[in-house]
Amino acid sequence: MRFTLNAREVELNVAPLARLLDVLREDCGLTGTKEGCGEGECGACTVLVDGEAVCACLVPVAQVEGAEVVTIEGLGDDHPLQRAFMDEVGAQCGICTPGMILTAITLGPRPSLAKIRRGLAGNLCRCTGYEAIYRAIHRAS
Amino acid sequence: MREIRSMLNAVGQSVPRKDGIGKATGQARYADxxxxxxxxxGRTIRSTIPCGRLAAVRLGFDPAGFTVVDHRDIPGRNVVTLIADDQPCLVEREIRHVAEPVLLLAHENREALLGASVALEEEPAEPVFDPERSPTAFKTILIEKGDLAAGFAEADHVVEGTYCTGHQEHVYIEPQAVIxxxxxxxxxxxxSIQCPFYAHRALAVILGDAVxxxxxxxxxxxxxxxxxxxYPSGIAAHAALLALKSDRPVKLIYDRVEDMLATTKRHPAIVRxxxxxxxxxxxxxxxxxxxxDxxxxxxxxxxxxxxxxxxxxGPYRCDNIRIAARAMFTNTPPNGAFRGFGAPQTQFGVEVHMERIAEALxxxxxxxxxxxxxxxxxxxATGQRVGQDCAALEVLRTAVRRSGFRRKRKAYAGTGRGIGLAMYWHGSGFTGSGELKLASRATIELTATGVRVLTSSTELGQGTRTMHAQIVADALGVPYEQVEVAMPDTGLVPDSGPTVASRTCMVVGRILQRAAEEIRAxxxxxxxxxxxxxxxxxxxxxxYEQPEWIRWDEIDYRGDAYAAYAWGCDVVEVELDRDTWEVRPVRVTVVNEIGKAIHPALARGQVEGGTVQGLGYAxxxxxxxxxxxxxxxxxxxxxxxxxxxTPKLDVVLLEHPYDGGPFGAKGLGELPIDGPAPAxxxxxxxxxxxxxxxxxxxxxxxxxxxxxP
Incomplete structure (x- = not known):
């Protein structure tokens, strides 16, 4: 199994139907991708596959063969969204934050509030009521 | 030499969260x-009937490579110790609810573990589901003030009503997890434990002399x-029993279904x-x-x-009150702590009732x-005289003015829109003499670069580390950046009491403030x-030092129930879809008086988050x-x-300092969940x-x- 992970080529010997989530966390040691529900409802496991936000708990790893996968670790530690999430307290418990930030990346520049709401509808946060997350995304854009 | 610093450099400022970078980069380490x-x-095998007896357990797998634990493997007492020692760690014979833990399995391969089948032979008995028909009360409380009969004799009108609230599931996005x-x-x-010393006490009883x-x-x-x-006390014990028997580390993580099926929820309530x-x-x-329930x-x-x-x-004055309350046994998974802790249920009752009274009169x-x-x-109701910081009227008037309540109320009449409000209050800290009994402690120690704060107060997202560091920084007169906060580790930190009851800022923060002043001297x-x-x-x-004015009678439920109250008023506007019968909140105005916002952005985050949880509840x-x-x-x-x-939220924080809180702060965490449902x-x-x-x-x-009609 070959794919690009955070701008690096990786080759893994894993079961093709293994969940991308488990492969990332256990075989690649990238634990920034979180599991909240295992059924694609909460979005905590969101990663980017060829630029699109997907739930890694629903993706068999075979589906990313040859694709470009980005996890939160791929953003480093100084991405404008990361800074904005810190400045606006967009993260409380933090478990949804990696998925939120990766989904927010797909919203494009200067998203309207309506677009943010639609775009983040698959990412649950139980702490913030989402308001600080909107503020963070506005600040970053 | 110490720089001359003004009194408040960190407190009142939205300084960077101590845990912000780890959470924004995915580097923060959660249990899993x-x-x-x-x-x-590890894996937990659970009962499938609500009431009855466990007759037999049959393993449908080759036990080689498995660690299997049942109640006979418990070296200490088979009880998850808390207020009453009634809940077994593992079922022996009696089954009281569905999803009660019976047997524990561990294996190094997760697939093999999940594939193992276990058959339980269970003998069902007649369950009780209706709390009003339950023969067993866990607790009854009677609060009496004045003369109820005399009060009714004086009344021109009598209004009655019954109000019901359902379960609510916490849905923390990280499920239960221990290793x-x-x-x-x-x-x-x-x-992933809110109260490490609760788990510590429970483990000591279950493991006994074995460790x-x-x-x-x-x-x-x-x-x-x-x-x-x-709840994690029991899970911690399960993992520890497997680890004890296997002599290997054991990770026990619930998946979402197990978490929702087995763990505690908000108590359903009936209020008349x-x-x-x-x-x-x-x-x-x-x-x-x-x-x-x-x-x-x-x-x-x-x-x-x-x-x-x-x-x-509710936050009302009345000379004649009787509150008769009871918590009843039913054959459902036990209900437990949930933000608000009984107050959202009863305040839903009183505030919907007040609206019906207005209508009736x-x-x-x-x-x-x-x-x-x-x-x-x-x-x-308990006879406590509220202090000068009582802001009930002010929060109401601010919310009414700010939301345009009166104008909108007229404008919406007869349309598909509605506007409603609710008043609420929330006592900070443990009830009555509870804080005195807890006798919480908190430590500050010097380091080569500044100071370190040692408490058992946990960071759950609400901002404990940041807020405690701010209080210590200003009480000590050092920069916020020079204050570290240790992770709660029962081997390292003193018992600061549990991280509950909106007490972490007001009570533990105050202990830290005093300790910092002592160090400063x-x-x-x-x-x-x-x-x-x-x-x-x-x-x-x-x-902890109790304010000397507090008097509390635990038997008669008279006196100073809480050291301070925070006050709130919510105004909610809704829209009804007459085709789907769906009601959508379109705008919410929240006015909360909290003494002092130590960190305004964190405080606002608590209010916004609690309000949205309350809208979900509603x-x-x-x-x-x-x-x-x-x-x-x-x-x-x-x-x-x-x-x-989630609708547009408009949040206003008011500050009427409470003398006994750090820099005037009262408790805030639970307050905002009391208002949305009745509003x-x-x-x-x-x-x-x-x-x-x-x-x-x-x-x-x-x-x-x-x-x-």
Whole structure:
């Protein structure tokens, strides 16, 4: 199994139907991708596959063969969204934050509030009521 | 030399969160992110009937490679110790609810573990599901003030009503998670744990003499809201028993279905009011009955009932009150702590009732409340005289003005829109003499670069580390950046009491403030780092000191129930879709008086988050119980608010400092969840629909609309 992970080529010997989530966390040691529900409802496991936000708990790893996968670790530690999430307290418990930030990346520049709401509808946060997350995304854009 | 610094450099500023960078980069380590050499995965086999006896357990797999634990493997006592020692760690014979833990398995391969089949032979008995028909009360409370009969004799009107609230599931996004690691003859448990010392006490009882030492370390925690207050004690014990038997680290993580099926929820409640009023709307008698569904074991029901009862008359003055409350046994998974802790249920009752009173007497709902709200010097149901910081009237007037309530109320009449409001209050800290009994401690020690704060107060997302560091920084006169905060580790930190009851800022923060002042006096002109270099280590441990004016009678429930109250008013605007019967909140105004916002952005985050949880409680979150088990135990059909379900929030924070809190702060964490549900239902009432229960899902609204005249 070959794919690009955070701008690096990786080759893994894993079961093709293994969940991308488990492969990332256990075989690649990238634990920034979180599991909240295992059924694609909460979005905590969101990663980017060829630029699109997907739930890694629903993706068999075979589906990313040859694709470009980005996890939160791929953003480093100084991405404008990361800074904005810190400045606006967009993260409380933090478990949804990696998925939120990766989904927010797909919203494009200067998203309207309506677009943010639609775009983040698959990412649950139980702490913030989402308001600080909107503020963070506005600040970053 | 110490710089001359003004009094407040960190407090009142939205300084960077101590845990911000780790959370924004994915580097923060939650329990499931940890791995230990030789680690096994654990699994819990659970009962499938709500009531009966366990006759036999049959393993349908080859046990080679498995660790199997049942109640006979418990070296100490088979009980998850809490208020009452009634809940077994593992079922022996009696089954009291569905999903009760019976058997534990561990294996190094997760697939093999999940593939193992176990057959339970269970003999069902007749369960009790209706708390009103239950023969067993876990706890009863009676609060009496004045002369109820005399009050009713004085009344021109009597209004009655019954109000019901359902279960609510916490839905912390990180499910329950612990890892037990046998270490040097002791047992260390890492986990997503709100109260490490609760788990520590429970482990000591269950493990008994089998281990020399128990240590509990909180890992980064993905939300708690009360759901990780008492429940993780049992999970920690399960992992520890597997680790003890296998002599290997064991990770026990619940998946979402197991978490929703087995773990505690908010207590459902039935609240009945019978209220006497004068012609002009003055409350003269309040007779209130509160019934909580406790589930199958006591957990914290007695204290949930206590807080619920004390808040049941709302923030109103009335000379004659009786509150009779009981928490009942049923054959459902035990209900437990959830943000608000009984107060959201009872305040839903009183605030929907106040709206019905306004309607019945033809009074303006704002005027009715203005007339009766507590003012400084008035007494509560327990006879507590509220202080000068009592802001009930101010929060009401601010919310009414800011939301345009009166104008909109007129404009929305007869349309598909409605606007409603609710008043609420929330006592900070443990009830009565609870804080005195806890005798919490907190430590500050010097380091080579500044100071370190040592407490058992956990960071659950609410900002504990940041807020404690701010308080210490300003009390000590050092920069915020020089204050470190240790992770709660029972081997390292003193017991600061549990991280519950909106007490972490007001109570533990105050202990830290005093300890910091003591250190400051010792330092003289030196900075902490200079002092450390010259004199070596220095640590000061502060202990809780109860304000001398507090008097509380635990037997009669009279006196000063809480050291301080925070005050709130919500105004909610809703829109009804007449085709789907869906009610959507479109705008919410929240005015909260909290003493002092130590960190304004964190405080606002608490209010916004609590408000949205409250909106979910009001409109979306329905736990469907079938034969004693949650039938919709997954996020596909237990719905919490998404970005598309949350309205515009307008939050106003007011500050009336409380002398006994750090820099004037009161408790805040729970306050905002008390208001949304009654405000939503009162807004629905303006649409002409008589809803008296939550969740007000479309089916319930349709039913109420068809029944309303």
């Amino acid at each position: 992110d940890l791995r230990f050499p030789g680690m096994l995965h 037990a690691v046998p270490e040097d003859g002791g047992m260390t448990v890492y986990g 020399a030492r128990v240590r509990v370390i909180q890992t980064e925690t993905g939300g708690g809201f009360g759901g990780k207050e008492e 009011h019978r209220t006497g009023l004068t012609r002009d709307g003055r409350l003269v008698a309040m007779d209130i009955e509160v019934i909580l 406790g589930g199958a074991y006591q957990t914290l029901s007695a204290v949930v009932l206590s807080r619920g009862s004390i808040h049941a008359a 033809g009074l303006d709902p704002v005027r009715l409340r203005e007339r009766n709200l507590l003012r400084p010097g008035d007494t509560t 010792k330092l003289g002109d030196a900075t902490p780092a200079e002092y450390f270099r010259r004199h070596g280590p220095l640590a000061v441990t502060g202990q 409109l979306l979150e329905r736990v469907v119980m079938r034969n004693g088990a949650m039938a919709n135990a997954q996020l596909t059909n237990y719905i919490i608010p998404t970005t598309l379900d 939503v239902v009162n807004a629905i009432r303006q649409l002409g629909i008589d809803v008296r229960g939550i969740p007000a899902v479309p089916e319930a609204i349709r039913e109420a609309a068809c029944a309303s």
